[in-house]
Amino acid sequence: MTIDLKTVGLVRSGQTILHGITARLDERRIGVIGLNGSGKSSLARLIAGLMQPTSGSILIDGLDTKADAKALKGRTGFVFQNPLNQIVLPIVADDVAFGLTNRGVPRKEAVKQARAMLDRLGLLSLAERPAHELSGGEVQLVALAAILVMQPGLIVFDEPTTALDLRNARRVAAAIDKLDARAVVVTHDLALARSMDRVLLLHEGRLHFDGDPAEAARRLEALAEVAP
Numbered sequence: 313m314t315i316d317l318k319t320v321g322l323v324r325s326g327q328t329i330l331h332g333i334t335a336r337l338d339e340r341r342i343g344v345i346g347l348n349g350s351g352k353s354s355l356a357r358l359i360a361g362l363m364q365p366t367s368g369s370i371l372i373d374g375l376d377t378k379a380d381a382k383a384l385k386g387r388t389g390f391v392f393q394n395p396l397n398q399i400v401l402p403i404v405a406d407d408v409a410f411g412l413t414n415r416g417v418p419r420k421e422a423v424k425q426a427r428a429m430l431d432r433l434g435l436l437s438l439a440e441r442p443a444h445e446l447s448g449g450e451v452q453l454v455a456l457a458a459i460l461v462m463q464p465g466l467i468v469f470d471e472p473t474t475a476l477d478l479r480n481a482r483r484v485a486a487a488i489d490k491l492d493a494r495a496v497v498v499t500h501d502l503a504l505a506r507s508m509d510r511v512l513l514l515h516e517g518r519l520h521f522d523g524d525p526a527e528a529a530r531r532l533e534a535l536a537e538v539a540p
């Protein structure tokens with residue numbers, strides 16, 4: 313799967329949030345880092361097709377996120393920064409099955425697939441638990457299960473380890489590492505960023521650096537020092 317960013321620009325409420333971002337991404341794990349407000353979440357949402365660019369275009373395997381939105385539906389998953397917003401049904405297994413039933417898979421089969429996915433992530437013990445009782449780390453992993461069960465080719469994560477302790481952050485990082493799907497990961501977690509194949513560093517809506525993860529992390533540290 314290739315993500316082709318072609319001079320992607322985004323203007324919101326008269327403010328330019330992204331300035332002509334161009335990159336052709338073929339790697340399996342793409343990190344996106346930058347200071348607060350640099351445009352990371354906006355870029356992630358554009359790649360996932362949740363918003364449309366104001367100028368330029370984004371092609372996923374040659375399909376335009378704007379013109380071919382219908383064809384791309386279901387191919388890309390998005391894991392939100394606060395995955396509690398993503399949970400719609402009270403019991404974990406039903407929630408993980410929700411996307412499948414929505415797609416027309418019979419409920420029994422959908423729940424079976426959901427339980428298998430929870431099992432794969434080592435979360436089967438959570439299947440019958442009320443979702444609102446889960447810890448932050450468990451919610452993050454359940455949200456990931458709900459996306460994975462849909463078998464998207466690309467998963468976009470918006471700060472997946474924020475608010476997680478080291479153990480759960482590592483579990484999420486390991487789950488991302490094991491994915492069959494491609495991943496775009498927005499993160500402030502430099503250990504997670506360093507584990508990616510390629511990292512985009514955004515600064516004030518511009519692509520400040522694109523390439524080696526360790527170098528991207530070093531450049532971010534340099535930006536953090538000079539930032540007011």
Ligand SMILES: Nc1ncnc2c1ncn2[C@@H]1O[C@H](COP(=O)(O)OP(=O)(O)OP(=O)(O)O)[C@@H](O)[C@H]1O
Nearest residue numbers: 324325327329346347348349350351352353354355
């Ligand atoms: N709908 C909007 N209207 C106006 N400005 C917006 C809108 N959405 C985002 N912005 C602004 O765009 C800039 C980039 O926001 P974005 O959420 O993409 O940054 P980010 O790099 O993900 O930040 P953070 O690390 O704080 O989550 C910010 O200055 C933000 O205030």
